[in-house]
Amino acid sequence: xxxxxxxxxxxxxxxxxxxxxxxxxxxxxxxxxxxxxxxxxxxxxxxxxxxxxxxxxxxxxxxxxxxxxxxxxxxxxxxxxxxxxxxxxxx
Numbered sequence: 306x307x308x309x310x311x312x313x314x315x316x317x318x319x320x321x322x323x324x325x326x327x328x329x330x331x332x333x334x335x336x337x338x339x340x341x342x343x344x345x346x347x348x349x350x351x352x353x354x355x356x357x358x359x360x361x362x363x364x365x366x367x368x369x370x371x372x373x374x375x376x377x378x379x380x381x382x383x384x385x386x387x388x389x390x391x392x393x394x395x396x
Contacts, residue, residue, distance in 0.1 A: 315342065323384055327384040342376065345377070346379060349382075351379075
């Protein structure tokens with residue numbers, strides 16, 4: 306149960322930081338920040354494994370600076386893809 310709560314908190318913070326970077330914070334609420342953070346963590350972990358970057362991802366229990374940065378990069382990439390489909394361009 307505690308792991309799930311930490312997952313939600315970290316996902317919310319990562320999603321919020323990514324929305325600040327991509328300037329979509331006004332369009333998103335708490336729920337979407339959490340979703341973007343969690344999906345971004347999966348995406349960042351996948352990107353990191355494809356590039357051979359160690360550290361794992363936070364969804365597999367690796368909770369370190371590398372995994373947090375990978376989650377943030379994944380969330381930013383996710384928001385860029387969403388913006389691309391929404392507006393036809395990346396901000």
